[in-house]
Amino acid sequence: MSHEYVPEIATDRNGKQHEVQGWQGDFYGGKLGFWLFMLTEIMMFGAMFLTLTYYYSLHPQDFIEASSHLNRLLGGTNTVVLLVSALTMGLGLLKMRAGDVKGAKLMIYATIILAFIFLGIKAVEWTEEYNHGVFLGLDALQSGNEHSRPFGQILFYGMYFTMTGLHGFHIIIGIGLMVWLLKRINAGKVSTEHHILHFNIALYWDLVHLIWVFVFPYYYMIGAGHGH
Amino acid sequence: MSKSYLDAGETHCAIGHPKSVFWQWMLTVDHKRIGLMYAAVIFTFFFVAVFVALTMRIELFAPGAQILDGDTFNQAFTLHGVIMVFLFIIPGVPAVFGNIVMPLMIGAKDVSFPRLNWFTFWLYIFGALIALSSLWTGEGFADTGWTFYAPYSLNTNTNVVTTLVAAFVLGMASILTGLNFLVTIHRLRAPGMDFFKMPLFVWGIYATAWIQLLATPVVGITLILAILEKVFGIGIFDPSKGGDPVLFEHLFWIYSHPAVYLMILPAFGIMSEIIPVFSRREIFGYRTIALSSASIAGIGYLVWGHHLFTSGMSDLAKTVFSFLTFFVAIPTGIKFYDWVATMYKGQIHMNAPMLWALGTMVTFVIGGLTGVTIAMIGPDIHLQDTYYSVAHFHYAMLGGVVFLLFAGLHYWFPLMFGRMYNEKHAKRAFYFNFIGFNILWFPMFIAGWQGMPRRYFDYLPEFQIYHQISFFGALIFITGLIYMFTVLISAIKKGEKVGPNHWNATTLEWHLPTSPPPLENHSKVPYVDFRPYEYHHGEPVVKFNLETMQRID
Amino acid sequence: MDINTYKEQKAGYYKVLAGLLLLTAITFIQPHMFLQNATFGVQLMIGAVKAWLIVMYYMHMKGETLIGWTVVFAMTLVAFFFIVVMVDVDHFQNMEGSHITSQPHIEVDYGHHTASHEE
Numbered sequence: 001m002s003h004e005y006v007p008e009i010a011t012d013r014n015g016k017q018h019e020v021q022g023w024q025g026d027f028y029g030g031k032l033g034f035w036l037f038m039l040t041e042i043m044m045f046g047a048m049f050l051t052l053t054y055y056y057s058l059h060p061q062d063f064i065e066a067s068s069h070l071n072r073l074l075g076g077t078n079t080v081v082l083l084v085s086a087l088t089m090g091l092g093l094l095k096m097r098a099g100d101v102k103g104a105k106l107m108i109y110a111t112i113i114l115a116f117i118f119l120g121i122k123a124v125e126w127t128e129e130y131n132h133g134v135f136l137g138l139d140a141l142q143s144g145n146e147h148s149r150p151f152g153q154i155l156f157y158g159m160y161f162t163m164t165g166l167h168g169f170h171i172i173i174g175i176g177l178m179v180w181l182l183k184r185i186n187a188g189k190v191s192t193e194h195h196i197l198h199f200n201i202a203l204y205w206d207l208v209h210l211i212w213v214f215v216f217p218y219y220y221m222i223g224a225g226h227g228h
Numbered sequence: 229m230s231k232s233y234l235d236a237g238e239t240h241c242a243i244g245h246p247k248s249v250f251w252q253w254m255l256t257v258d259h260k261r262i263g264l265m266y267a268a269v270i271f272t273f274f275f276v277a278v279f280v281a282l283t284m285r286i287e288l289f290a291p292g293a294q295i296l297d298g299d300t301f302n303q304a305f306t307l308h309g310v311i312m313v314f315l316f317i318i319p320g321v322p323a324v325f326g327n328i329v330m331p332l333m334i335g336a337k338d339v340s341f342p343r344l345n346w347f348t349f350w351l352y353i354f355g356a357l358i359a360l361s362s363l364w365t366g367e368g369f370a371d372t373g374w375t376f377y378a379p380y381s382l383n384t385n386t387n388v389v390t391t392l393v394a395a396f397v398l399g400m401a402s403i404l405t406g407l408n409f410l411v412t413i414h415r416l417r418a419p420g421m422d423f424f425k426m427p428l429f430v431w432g433i434y435a436t437a438w439i440q441l442l443a444t445p446v447v448g449i450t451l452i453l454a455i456l457e458k459v460f461g462i463g464i465f466d467p468s469k470g471g472d473p474v475l476f477e478h479l480f481w482i483y484s485h486p487a488v489y490l491m492i493l494p495a496f497g498i499m500s501e502i503i504p505v506f507s508r509r510e511i512f513g514y515r516t517i518a519l520s521s522a523s524i525a526g527i528g529y530l531v532w533g534h535h536l537f538t539s540g541m542s543d544l545a546k547t548v549f550s551f552l553t554f555f556v557a558i559p560t561g562i563k564f565y566d567w568v569a570t571m572y573k574g575q576i577h578m579n580a581p582m583l584w585a586l587g588t589m590v591t592f593v594i595g596g597l598t599g600v601t602i603a604m605i606g607p608d609i610h611l612q613d614t615y616y617s618v619a620h621f622h623y624a625m626l627g628g629v630v631f632l633l634f635a636g637l638h639y640w641f642p643l644m645f646g647r648m649y650n651e652k653h654a655k656r657a658f659y660f661n662f663i664g665f666n667i668l669w670f671p672m673f674i675a676g677w678q679g680m681p682r683r684y685f686d687y688l689p690e691f692q693i694y695h696q697i698s699f700f701g702a703l704i705f706i707t708g709l710i711y712m713f714t715v716l717i718s719a720i721k722k723g724e725k726v727g728p729n730h731w732n733a734t735t736l737e738w739h740l741p742t743s744p745p746p747l748e749n750h751s752k753v754p755y756v757d758f759r760p761y762e763y764h765h766g767e768p769v770v771k772f773n774l775e776t777m778q779r780i781d
Numbered sequence: 782m783d784i785n786t787y788k789e790q791k792a793g794y795y796k797v798l799a800g801l802l803l804l805t806a807i808t809f810i811q812p813h814m815f816l817q818n819a820t821f822g823v824q825l826m827i828g829a830v831k832a833w834l835i836v837m838y839y840m841h842m843k844g845e846t847l848i849g850w851t852v853v854f855a856m857t858l859v860a861f862f863f864i865v866v867m868v869d870v871d872h873f874q875n876m877e878g879s880h881i882t883s884q885p886h887i888e889v890d891y892g893h894h895t896a897s898h899e900e
Contacts, residue, residue, distance in 0.1 A: 083798065
């Protein structure tokens with residue numbers, strides 16, 4: 001809104017004045033709204049973890065076997081990359097709130113770079129898996145041919161590509177949001193006084209990190225220590 | 229002097245400041261205009277789906293194929309279900325009355341995120357267009373039923389992926405509506421209005437918004453997983469790879485059962501608004517009705533397995549779900565007792581809204597009780613997937629949700645348009661609808677009990693009599709629908725003009741300075757230090773100076 | 782925000798980072814060092830602790846009441862869905878006859894079952 005919003009006043013029967021909360025300039029409302037949106041992401045990834053657990057319980061050995069073949073070095077590096085990016089994003093928000101807009105922008109750039117590194121490492125991982133014949137659409141993950149893996153492994157890898165893929169998709173969206181945030185800051189629409197957008201995008205990035213905090217051990221670590 | 233929200237003029241728009249009336253409506257962020265646009269669209273889709281149903285009833289008039297073959301019939305009931313569930317009844321009351329009335333009831337100027345509201349409306353339109361586009365591409369509309377069960381949905385060549393994408397987009401619209409309403413109700417209530425001073429319709433919308441927000445994502449991801457299964461063969465629903473179709477059913481119904489509470493809770497909210505006004509009495513048991521809405525929303529998340537009684541779930545799970553399902557009927561029963569107690573010794577005014585509300589009490593009780601029958605595992609083994617289920621959910625959804633939606637239309641019509649429809653014709657239309665509805669659906673309980681399966685386009689001759697009676701009822705019912713809509717639509721332009729509080733009601737949406745409401749809602753936000761349904765000897769206790777919104781009683 | 786609050790909060794962020802890095806290291810060591818038969822549970826528990834740190838501090842949940850309760854509500858629902866569906870699949874009936882619990886190269890031979898195989 002281009003004009004400044006002035007809140008209304010309601011007067012009760014004793015003459016006491018009460019400020020009316022309008023939909024404009026409602027920082028807490030913006031925060032609440034975004035948290036509610038993030039709850040929907042929890043429900044979605046929750047349902048995917050449920051699917052994963054369902055099949056883990058039916059095929060525990062296959063799951064552990066399949067997990068042991070994932071690249072823990074690359075996955076672990078990505079974990080650290082994402083962790084540091086959560087720090088840079090958080091520091092960026094702190095700087096914005098403290099008035100250091102330039103510093104905030106630098107931190108956002110740093111986060112974007114780390115996000116690209118994450119995606120790059122993921123691409124390397126997936127390529128490696130593809131080269132081993134393990135990928136959606138390839139024989140190993142189809143049934144009834146000579147390369148077919150056992151059911152549990154097909155299901156493990158099916159959900160692996162699905163969940164890491166959807167997680168990667170959320171990272172791409174996060175990069176888009178951060179680029180948009182930089183544009184809004186440059187346009188003066190996001191500032192130390194009005195930074196709900198920055199706050200919410202930082203929350204989003206933390207959510208992306210949160211999902212990985214569970215994806216990583218569930219896929220990569222359950223088969224660790226099994227001789228691969 | 230504020231112009232009414234219907235007139236052309238500067239309205240707040242999502243993008244820019246358009247001069248033409250057309251763009252002012254297309255880009256409007258005003259909750260009242262958005263609600264009206266939802267109404268126009270959803271009722272159009274409603275009639276499309278009614279027409280599809282009529283086609284099915286014609287086909288089913290006699291055994292054997294008449295006008296449809298088996299495959300087309302499968303597409304017909306899928307189309308009917310997808311439109312009715314995803315395009316009509318789930319947006320339904322929240323999209324229309326949640327948008328138009330709820331902010332007025334809490335004394336707000338709009339919802340918390342008006343531009344998101346605008347975006348959500350167009351997201352809904354986008355999803356609807358995707359769904360309908362699949363009628364004319366490829367192998368035609370999906371033929372899986374609106375429930376898309378695996379493994380058939382994985383193997384069929386009809387446009388399942390398109391419909392799944394459409395349902396996902398529509399689900400997003402539902403989520404965003406719920407989100408918007410939750411923040412609105414938490415943040416924008418008028419000063420002094422704590423939760424237990426909110427009108428019960430707002431409680432209904434609030435409880436519904438929680439279901440919209442938390443349950444819909446589960447079906448959202450299920451649809452995505454089904455798309456990934458079809459396109460990439462990830463294996464989770466495909467038995468040839470070890471996938472379990474029962475898992476699909478679990479995930480699907482984890483949403484779709486709470487979805488029915490999403491449908492009925494706002495409708496019950498409408499009932500709670502109408503009963504006190506037309507009994508001229510304060511509602512009986514305000515707190516219990518409010519808390520029962522919350523309990524229905526909560527317990528409703530726990531009972532989905534009763535859709536899987538015959539699908540291969542473990543006996544333990546069946547027992548748990550049957551037990552929990554009985555529980556969810558209790559808060560609903562409490563509401564009914566409270567409504568009847570409100571009417572007791574009240575001055576009953578049998579206007580059209582009240583007639584619809586009372587009619588719904590009859591039909592919803594039948595719908596609800598027959599639900600309890602099939603909540604019992606033993607009978608359900610026999611009755612699952614028969615016409616008994618079909619009759620049950622139509623009594624509950626059509627005779628419950630939709631009838632109350634119609635009641636809401638008749639109740640809030642003078643608010644929306646500043647005019648009144650012809651009461652006599654409106655009441656006659658109700659009788660056509662009510663009588664036709666019962667002749668259409670009641671025989672199906674009997675047919676189902678005798679064994680008539682659902683979603684079958686052909687049947688044994690012993691069932692024919694039921695189909696014929698139903699067809700006769702369908703004709704009366706559709707006549708009633710057309711009659712009712714004609715009465716209402718003609719009154720939009722030609723109805724008798726009325727003032728802002730035609731029913732002499734108590735809640736805040738009736739205390740606006742002009743009829744129809746000004747764009748900016750209340751002249752000033754009032755301070756709320758009163759309960760929502762205070763009547764004294766049939767007259768509202770609280771009176772306002774409509775310019776200053778100060779109490780003058 | 783004044784400079785002291787800024788320094789405090791910045792220090793807090795670094796402390797959380799250190800905690801998260803430490804927990805990540807434990808994640809890698811655990812399968813080779815301790816509680817190896819409970820790897821699944823331990824890993825997810827470590828994940829839960831990391832998640833708690835992120836939610837409380839990075840996402841500023843400490844000090845929020847309403848938002849905290851909504852998160853608890855959502856997670857309780859997810860937990861209920863998990864528990865019920867997992868109890869259901871753990872009581873999988875007729876497992877011997879089920880196609881999806883047998884491996885692809887095993888022929889399920891329906892012709893030779895005798896009465897003693899039936900429950």
